[in-house]
Amino acid sequence: MLALPLLLLALAPAAWVPGAHGAPANATLSPGSERSSSSSRRRGVTAAPTAPSTSGRAGLEEPLPSSKSEGQRARLAEEKEAGGEARGTTKQSRRVKIVQKKVLKKKPKASAQGAASKREPQCPPLGLESLRVSDSQLRASSIKRYGLGAHRGRLNIQSGIHDGDFYDGGWCSGHEDRNQWLEIDARRPTRFTGVITQGLNSIWTYDWVTSYKVQFSNDTHAWQPGRNGTEEVVFQGNKDPETPVLNALPTPVVARYIRINPQTWFENGTICLRAEILGCPLPDPNNIYSWEREPVPTDKLDFRHHDYKEMRKPQAGEASRAPCPPQLMKKVNDECPNITRVYSIGKSYLGLKMYVMEISDNPGQHELGEPEFRYVAGMHGNEVLGRELLLNLMEYLCREFTRGNPRVVRLVSETRIHLLPSMNPDGYETAYKLGSELSGWAMGRWTYEGIDLNHNFADLNTALWDAEDNELVPHKFPNHYIPIPEYYTFANATVAPETRAVIDWMQKYPFVLSANLHGGELVVTYPFDMTRTYWKAQELTPTPDDPVFRWLATVYATTNLAMLEDERRPCHYEDFTREGNIINGANWHTVPGSMNDFSYLHTNCFEVTVELSCDKFPHASELPAEWENNKESLLVFMEQT
Ligand SMILES: [Zn+2]
Secondary structure: OOOOHHHHHHHHHHOOOOOOOOOOHHHHOOOHHHHHHHHHHHHHHOOOOOOOOOOOOEOOOEOOOOOOOHHHHHHHHHHHHHOOOOOOOHHHHHHHHHHHHHHHHHHHHHHHHHHHHHHOOOOOEOOOOOOOOOHHHEEEOOOOOHHHOHHHOEOOOOOOOOOOOOOOEOEEOOOOOOOOOEEEEEEEEEEEEEEEEEOOEOOOOOOOEEEEEEEEEOOOOOOEEOEEOOEEOOEEOOOOOOOOEEEEEEEEEEEEEEEEEEEEEOOOOOOEEEEEEEEEEOOOOOOOOOOOOOOOOOOOOOOOOOOHHHHHOOOOOOOOOOOOOOHHHHHHHHHOOOOEEEEEEEEOOOOOEEEEEEEOOOOOOOOOOOOEEEEEEOOOOOOOHHHHHHHHHHHHHHHHHHHOOHHHHHHHHHOEEEEEOOOOHHHHHHHHHHHHHHOOOOOOOOOOOOOOHHHOOOOOHHHHHHHHHOOOOOOOOOOOOOOOOHHHHOOOOOOOHHHHHHHHHHHHOOEEEEEEEEOOOOEEEEOOOOOOOOOOOOOOOOOOOHHHHHHHHHHHHOOOHHHHOOOOOOOOOOOOHHHOOEEEHHHHOOOOOOHHHHHHHHHOOEEEEEEOOOOOOOOHHHHHHHHHHHHHHHHHHHOOO
16 A cells, blocks of 8 residues: 555545535546646656656647657556556655655545445446456447447556557547446346446546446436436546546446446546446346356355454454464364464564465475475465465365365375465555455555565576676576575665565475466466566566476466456456467566566476466455366466476
């Protein structure tokens, strides 16, 4: 949360007002001073090559060049992944701290409104973000161009980094008037309870809708306005491009189609938005469509989001005692004491413990010839699916071992498995508090200190490649077990406590294989993550073990049901299906200081990154289906030890 100046600035005034009635654009906009300060801040970090000015808006008044240098592209790609803002330097963290004070002042107001929104139970999202809603279910009155079509009007969708990208960051109408709409076909009678909107995701322009009406229909011919009593409702929309704003309908409406009909928009922008719809599908015997990927849970596991406190709380009736292991992990440990052990590898900046579940026939012991395996999830706190999958995996392994499932018995007997569900527990709590629909794209990614943990490991690549260029390898410089450089061990080095804990963990256990679970895409990446040519944003940079890494990545990708799906559309702006849903990390975008490269070069442990789903924070109702998508992959990958 700390590390996101733009969103924080925007968040304070942008809290949702329940049942708010039509406010003109001027009234809903933040004051000019705030707007231009956030505007200049943003432009300061988006590598606009023209000198940054403090007024006006990028894109219209000052045309930005359409071609970018490699270095700029690197930074842009990096910002895309992170969520639009560069960060990580001490200077930026200092800036952020000032911002935080500003937010705290306004907090009581925001939380009061948050409480109000919780009064009415909301239906789950239809799935514009998760892609459960297909492109053909989205229609619009007009579009600016194909890349900004109705099919792009999905919550949290990310644009490509080029101006005019084919895969752009939202729906934009082709005309600027109050007759424009984005239509969602739920394909069955649905009880609609709420609408979430977001502005356009773009590094070139600012566009968002400041107020809108909604309409409902059963046949797309006769439309009923959304009403509060007899009065037509005008909902307050967005105040910045990124913060999602939820409007609960004053009363739920049953219909098949819903339209979002913008009334006012950011004065220097045009009509663009991304959306999610909350609605409960109603039974319909005449429905000829079936939901794609209808969740079919075959395993009865604890499918919900577990926050730290909840996990940590003792069972009902049990006296509160601290410290104790997380609840779900404790439960698994109680059920399978002979094959499990819960231990902590350290604490986060805010003091939350980093718990690991060990599963093995002789927990607590390294047995000769028995390989050590680890899964790490939640390094980016807002990419929450991996955390829940690992909790499900613990339950599953315990249960199936007890049942005598031969595959699981063999796996547990022949491997020492370590599962770290939450590498960045502080970041997770930030995202969790906002929830699956309102945490946006980046809230909770970083640690409390604003550190991106996947850039925080010691860069051993540069030392190795320098030594190789000087022909010092392997006689004067090792090509494996590369020592940590001295600067990294200094007390004033910017190394997060979470990173230190994981490095100590890697040094303590002789791991041979690992996967690092992320979210926001559907692809498996393998080292190196950092490009060998330092100024290149993307460059194929294989390790000497490339065939093995490609095999490992392929094993996961070809058993994952979501990646396998025949006609799946790209999550955001890149299509990985042609390469079998795997890619060399550096060939996607360079990541210096990644955990994978460090693991490989410092400890010889082979680690890949799995991007588990398009949606970083899937709604709880998606979790059974996501377990089904990943169950076989999680098992077969462990079997590769
Ligand atoms: Zn990530």
